[in-house]
Amino acid sequence: MRKASFIIFAFCILFFRESYSLTVLQAQEGKTLHAPISDTRLNQVILPAEGAQVITSSKNIDLKINGKNLFIKLIEKRERPEPIDLFIMLEDKTYSLTLMPEDIPQQIIVINDPYLAAKQRAAVWERSHDYVTTLVELIKYMAANQLPQGYRLEEERLTYGVRLPQGEVTLEEVRAYSGMYLKGIVFSVKNYTGKEICLSENQFYRPGILAVSIQKQRLSPGETTILIWLRGIPMWIKDIISRVSRQRKSGEEDASPADIKRRQRRRIFIIGVFFLAVLFLFGFLWGILEKKAETKKKEEARVTYLTEKIAEQKDIVELSARVRALEDEKRQKEEELKNIIAQLKSGRIPKKFLEKKTPAKTPRVPSLKEVVEE
Structure with a gap:
């Protein structure tokens, strides 16, 4: 009888053993919290207050927030699980939480923060x-x-x-x-x-x-x-802010999967329209800039052409003035030559040929005596 009671007691312990584990973490400023989680079961993180936002880079976890509760479950079990880093933003504080998947029962993790609790x-x-x-x-x-x-x-x-x-x-x-x-x-x-x-x-x-x-x-x-x-x-x-926040949360919690998908499609549509509008605006501005650049290029080419034309006109004017001066000089020489020929035919010598030219003075060479005396 005693042996049978012992076997029943051991069976009850094995069958009705605790199926979850509780971990209590004390939040501290600038400190990362560490805790194990089950790699197959649903885990729960109890936060100090409601309204938390969770950021993570892990693709292998499914997160859901309901009030002060954060539910975490791995999407697939891996032979070599990697730590999961979470940043939990709550009011004016941010908690850094690192979770290590293990082959253990589901975990309940409680984060205590005296500041937020107060x-x-x-x-x-x-x-x-x-x-x-x-x-x-x-x-x-x-x-x-x-x-x-x-x-x-x-x-x-x-x-x-x-x-x-x-x-x-x-x-x-x-x-x-x-x-x-x-x-x-x-x-x-x-x-x-x-x-x-x-x-x-x-x-x-x-x-x-x-x-x-x-x-x-x-x-x-x-x-x-x-x-x-x-x-x-x-x-x-x-009161107004809290009421609006509660209504938003209750609306999200009471929404059916079809409503959630409809909201997601609406958000995707709005994002797509916004993206197309940005592209259209970018193309419109790009076209304006290209048109301005082309107009500026044409203006510069026109200015260059006019400058070259003005330079050519200036050269032509200078050349014309020089030709006129040469022609005037030629006419003057021809008239002088005609006068000389007319005077010679009449037996007169032109005055131009009778003008005495002053011979150039030849420098005096000093004598040998003067050189010696000096």
């Missing part, structure tokens, strides 16, 4: 009240130096100079509270003017500031008070 808790707290009540409650927490649900303290230290009618005061940051949609800053305000001043919330409003609260409005010289700033995106805008 922001989600802060979002729940901020939405648990109406807008005005949330601002008032946050100011109460900050004035009492307490943290609301999901909020965290920041170490940033800011200093502002504010010019008032009574003089300039300095705001020194004491602490800052950061939530999902709202951020509160507590400042210390001290009166350095040497006289009593009166403070008003309206004097400290700036673009992006949702609410201002002053603990004490009249300050004596050297006295200090607390000023609280609340800033962020108005929550009614956040």
Whole structure:
């Protein structure tokens, strides 16, 4: 009997053994997370929040995102599996995850991020009240130096100079509270003017500031008070964004395979039309540029032709002037020759032949004596 019980117990352990394994990863800035996955079964990655985008270069995995869950399954099992690198972008953070396919049961991988988890808790707290009540409650927490649900303290230290009618005061940051949609800053305000001043919330409003609260409005010289700033995106805008995002996600989740294929075909058609429009625009611009280049080429050829013609005309004018000068000189010589012949026939000697030419002076050669004396 005891032996039969032992066999049944061992059979139950083998048959009802756990068919999945759980891995918990702590997200850290600048660190790559590593985890094994099943190479035959469907694996699940639980993310810190919804709205993730996943980027990978692997062609051998099938990915599907549903809320905070990322489902991963290998398309085909390989003898030598390669690591799968994923980049998960979630809100303002990016996680680097490396998965190693192995012959193991399906895996459930949980990524914990205290930062995003706190922001989600802060979002729940901020939405648990109406807008005005949330601002008032946050100011109460900050004035009492307490943290609301999901909020965290920041170490940033800011200093502002504010010019008032009574003089300039300095705001020194004491602490800052950061939530999902709202951020509160507590400042210390001290009166350095040497006289009593009166403070008003309206004097400290700036673009992006949702609410201002002053603990004490009249300050004596050297006295200090607390000023609280609340800033962020108005929550009614956040409600609209969240509603649209939820509708989009629900539409994608409720869509049938035929609707998904129809959307894909529509996207491909739109991309094709856009591509053809870009090609048409490119061809149109190319034709305009070619036409301009051809027109410019013709203008340059015309200018060159006109320049050559002008140069030829200039040469012709110069040659004509030279021919006229030679002809005038020839006529003058012919007239002189006729006059000389006429004078010779009449028995007179032309004056031109009677003009005495002054002989050129021959240089005197010094004597030998003069050369010796010198």
